[in-house]
Amino acid sequence: MSRSWADAERVVVRRARLRVSVLVGLAITVLVGFVGGIAYAVMVHSQDEQVTRELRYNAKYGAPSTPPGCTWLFTFDGGVVEEGVLRAPEGFPLRDDLDVVRASGREVERTVERNGTEYLVLTRPGSGDRTVQAVFDTRYQLADRRHLVVALVIAELGGLLAAAVTGLVVGGRAVAPLAEALARQRRFVTDASHELRTPIARAYTRAQLLVRRARAADLPDEHRDGLDKLAGSIRGLGDVVDDLLLSARLSEESGGLDGRPVDLAALAEAAVATEAERAAERRIALTVERPAGPLLVTGVETALRRAVDELLANAVRHTGAGGRIDVRLGRGRDGCVELTVADTGEGFDPVEADRLFDRFHRGRGGSERRFGLGLALLREVVTGHGGTVEAVGYPGRGARFTLRLPAAGPAGGAAAATPAAAGASARASASWWAPAGASPAATGDQVGGEAHVGVERAVGVDGPDRVGEGVEQRGAAGRRGTPAAHVDGLAQAERE
Template identity: 70%
Template sequence: MHRARLRVGGLVAVAVTLLVTLTGGLAYEVVAHAQTDQVIRELRYTADHAVPTQLPGCTFLYFPGEPGGGALPPGFPLRADLDAVRASGGAVERSVDANGTTYLVRTQTQAGGRLVQAVFDTRYQLADREHLLVALLIAEGVGLLAAAATGWAVGRRAVAPLAEALARQRRFVTDASHELRTPIARARTRAQLLARRAAAAGLPAEHRDGLDRLSGSLRGLGDIVDDLLLSARMAAGQASADGTDLDLAALTEAAVTAERERAEQEGVVLTVARPPEPLYVTGVQTALRRAVGELLANAVRHTPGGGRVEVSLRRAAGQVELTVSDTGEGFAQDEAAHLFDRFHRGATGRDRQFGLGLALLREVVTSHRGTVEAVGHPGAGARFTLRFPEAVPRVVT
C-alpha cells in the first residue's frame, strides 16, 4: 500500500509539474517572441524614416560617408554588411553578440538612396526575460511543492479503499486461520489415535493406511493454515517487527534434523555443511524456521529416491548465504521468476507444481531484507540461495 500511494502520488506530482513547466515555458516563449517582433518592427521603421537627432532609446544610426556618420557602440559599423548592401541594393539583417549584450543590426538603402545601418541594443529586453525566467523558476518550485502535496493527498485518497479491502482480507485470513487451527489439530490427533487403535486391534492394512493418509492430509491442511496465518502477519508487517539476533546455521541444522526422517523415507540423502562459528542474522525465529523448512521440504519432495539434497551456509560480502541444492527434476530457468507466485503450475500443466510455500518463503526473506535466487535445469536439479544481511550480536551488559 505504501508503494501504491507513492506511485499514485508520484504520477500526480509529475503530471502537475509537467503542466506547470509547460505553461511557464509557453509563457516565456510568447513573451520572448513578442519582444523580438516589436524590436524588429522598431528597427525597420528607424532604418526607413529616422534621423540621428530623433532616435528611440537604445537605437543607433550610422550613415557612411557623411560628416560624423552617427554614433555607434564599440565594434560597429559592420563594414561587410555595408559592402553587401552597396553591391546588391537589398537589405541585410542580423543579430550580433558583443559588449555583453545582443544587438539587432539592419543595413539598407533608404528611399532617397541614402545608405544607413541601424543598431538596436536589446539589453533591457534580455533583462526583462531574465526576470521573467526567475519568476517562472520560483513559480515552478512552488508548483512542485504544491504538486507533491497534492499527489500525496490524492495518493492516500485513491489507495484508501484498496487498503481497507486488503486490511479486511488480512483480518479474515488471520481470524479464519486462528479458528481453523484448533479443530484441525483435534482432528489430526483423533486420526492418529484411531490409527494406533487400529494397529492394536489388528485391523486390515488398508484401513490402517487410510488412517495414516488421513493423518497426513490433516497435517498438510494444518501446514497450509499456518502458512496463511504467517503470510497475513508478514503482509501486515507483524512477523518482521522486533527481530532478534539468531544463529541461522543452528536454525538450519535443526530444520535439517527435522526433515531428515522424511528424506530417509523417500530414499534421499540430506547433508548440511556449515562453518564452525555462528552465522547471525536479525529476524523472527518462527518465520525463518518456517522458510528454511519449506525450502528443505520442497527439495526433498521433488528429488527422487537415490538423489541428494545438499545444504550449505557461508559468509559472503557482509551477508549470510544459505544454499539448498538437489538432484531432482529441476525446472526451466525461464520459469524461475514464477516459482514464487502463489499456486504456480509448470508450463505444461503436468510439470512441477507450487502452492503457497515458496510464495511465503519469498515474503519471509524480503521482510528480513534478504533476497532469494532460484537456478534450475529440467531433469538436472535445482538450487535455491537465500541471502540475509549479517548481524552483529548485541552484547547485553
Template identity: 60%
Template sequence: MRFSQFAERTEVRLARLRIAVITAAIITLLMVMVGLVADAVMTRAQSDQVWRELRYGASRGDLSSPPVCTWLYADGVAPLANAPDGFPVRADLDRARRTGRAVERVVHRAGTVYRVRSQVRADGNVVQAVFDMRFQLADRRHLWYALGVAELVGLVAAAVTGTVLGRLSVAPLAEALARQRRFVADASHELRTPVTRVYTRAQVLARQARAAELPAEHRAGLDRLVGSVGRLGAVLDDLLLSATLTADPARPAERAPVDLAALAGSVVAEEAERAGDRGLAVTVDGAHRALYVGGIESALRRAVGELLSNAISHTPAGGRIEVALARSGTAVELTVSDTGPGFAPAEAERLFERFHRAGDGGRYGLGLALLREVVTSHGGTVTAVGRPGRGARFTIRLPSCAAPPVATGSTPVTAGRG
C-alpha cells in the same frame, strides 16, 4: 506476489513516493512548457516590435535625434557620442547603395545583441539603423527567473499535493491488504478446529477399516481421505503462519536464540522414515556444533521442514539429499541439496511465488513462498540454484546471534538432534 508486512509497508511508501514524484514531474513539465511558450511568444513579439521600430527609424527617423536604443548612421552625419563600437557596418551600406534593397542582420557584440538595417531612403540617402536589444534580453532573463521561482513554489506544492494524494489514493490499498491479512488469519483459525476433527475422525475410521478387514478399495479410499485432509490442514497452517508473520513480522517477545543446527538435525530425524520409504539417503553436515540465530523456533522449524520436504518430494528413489550448516561471517547458512530433476535457472526466483509451477512440472504451492516470508521476516535471505537434470540447491542465510545465557547449575536445552 505476496509481501510481509514490512514489504507491504515498503510498497505502500513507494506507491506514495511514485505518486508524489509523478505529480512533481507533471507540474515541472507544465511549468517548463509554460516557460517555453511564454519565451517563444515574448521573443516573437519583441522581434516583430524591434524590426518595426528599426524599419521606421531607417526610413523616417531623425538622424540627429533617433528613437530610444536606436542609432542612425549616414554619410556626412556624425554619430552620437554614446554610439556602440564597430558600427556602422560598411559592407551593408555599400550593398544597400549598390542594389537599392534593404539589408538586415543580427550582430552579437559586447555581451548584447544588435539588430541592424541598412536601406536607401526616398531622398536618396543611405541610412543604417542599429537597435540595441539589451533591455529585451533582460526581460527574457527576468521571465525565466520568475518562472524558476514559480517552479520552486510549484515543486513544494507538488510535494504537498503528491503526499496528500498518495495517502488518499494508497490508503484503500493498505486497508485492502490489512483486511486480506485479517480474513486469512481469521478463516484459517476458524477452520483449523473442524479440519483437525475431521482429520482425527478419518484416521480413526482408517484404522477401524483395517481392523475390520474391509475391502481394499474402501481402505484405500479412507487412506486418500486422511491424506487429503492432512494436506488441507497443512495448507491452513501455512496460511495462518503467513498471516501471523505478515501481521507482525517482528514479534520481539517471541524471538529467542535458536540453535539452527540442532533444529535441522531434529527435522531430519522427523523426516527419516519418509525418506527411507522413498529409498533416499539423507546426510547432515555441520550439525555437531551449535549455530544460533534469533527468531521464532516454530516458524524456523516450518521453513527448514519445507526445504527438506521439498527435496524429498522431488528426488527420485536412490537419490541423495545433503543438509549442510556453516557459519559465514555474521550469518548462519543452511543448505539443502538434492539429486532431483532440478529446474531451469530462469525459474529460480519464480519458485518462491505462490502457486507457481515450474515449466518442467516441478515445485509449486504455498510452501516455498511461506519459506521466503519466514526467512525475510527473520532478516535473512533464501536463494535457489538448479539446472535441469542436475539437482537443486536451496540456501537459507540468517543473521547469527549469541547463545542464550545459561543459568548457574542448569544445563542448556536445545532442540533434539537427529
C-alpha cells in the same frame, strides 16, 4: 534481500503513494513550466515585433541628427557616410552591408553581437541614391527577458515545493484505501484460518481413524488408497491453513520476531527423522551432517521447524527414486549458522532461482502442483529471523538450498536451549537412509553415511520413539507444524 509479506505490502503501498505524489507533482510542475514557457515566448515575440516595427519606421522616416532612443541612423550617399550627433557604438556602421545593399538594391537585416549586447541592424535603399542603415540596441529587451527567466525559475521552485506537499497529501489520501484494503485482507485471512483449524483437525483425525480401521478390516486396496488420499488431502488443507496463519503472524511481527535460543541442528535432525519414512517409500537416501555441539539461533522454534520442514519436503518432492538428499549444518565464515539441503533431483532453471520464492510459483514443466505457500513462507520465516535463503540448481543436476541465520548471542547459552535441543544427541553426524537398494549417487556436495533400513525416529519430541502404521505422528515440532490435536484426537477417537 528477501522481504516478508508485510514488507511487500508496505512496499506496494509506498510505491503507490510515491507514484501518486510524483504524478501530482509532475502535473503541477509541468503546468507551471508550460505557463512560464508561454509567457516567455509571448514576451520575446512581442519584443521582436516591436523592435522590428520601430527599426523599419526609423529607417524610412527618421533622420540621423534626431534618432529615437537606443537607435542610430546612418546614410550613405556618394561615398560619404552621414552620422548623427550621438556617437555610434564601436564597429558601426557596417560598411559591408551598405555596399551590398547599394549594389543589389535589396535590404539586409541581421543581428550582430558586439560590445556585450545584441544589435538588430537593418540596411535598406533610401530615396534617390542614398542607402540607410538603422541600428537598434536590444540590451534592455534582453535584460527584461533575463528578469522574466529568473522570475519563472523562482515560480518553478515554488511550484515544485507546492507540488511536493500537495503530492504527499493527495498521495497519502489516495492510497489510504489501498492500505486499509490490504490490512483487512490480512485480518480476514487470519480470522478465516483460525476458524478453519479446528474442523480441519477433526476431519483429519477421523480420516486417520478410517485409514486404520480400513487396514484392520482388510478392505480392498482401492478403498484403502482412497482413504489414504483423503487423509493426505485433508492434511494438505491443514498445511495451507497453518501456512496462512504463520504468514499472518510474520506480517504482524515483521519488525522482528521475539524468540529464545533454538538448536537448529536438533531441529534439522527431527525434520530428517520425520521425512525418513516418505524418503524410504521413494527409495531416496537421506543423510544429515552436523557438528557435535548445538548450533543455537534466536527465534521461534515452531516457525524455524516449519522452514526446515519445507526445505526437506521440497527436496523429497523433487527427487526421484534412487536419489540422494544431504543435509549439512555448520557455521559460515561470518559466524552465522548455515543449513544446506542438497539433492540429486530434477533441479531448476537458474533464471528462476528468485521466482522460486514467489507465492504459488510453479516451475516450468513441474509435474507436481503446489497449492501451499511453500518456499514463499520459508523466505518470510527466514527474513523475519534476520537471515537469508538462496537457491542454486541446474535442470537434471539437482538443487541446493542454503539457509543462513544469525547465531544466538552468548547470553543464551546451551542451558537455555529449547526442548528440541535437549532431546537431540551430541554426536557428530547422523544418517537416515532409504532401503539398501536405493543406490545413492553421491556428488561433491553430498555426504555419505551408514545404512539404517526402514527406520523413522522422532528427535526432540516428548514421548517414546514411534513408527506409525499408516498414521503420521505430528506435534509441536512435527513436520509442517500440524496441530497436536491430530494425534490426541486420534487416540481419543480410538478409545470411543
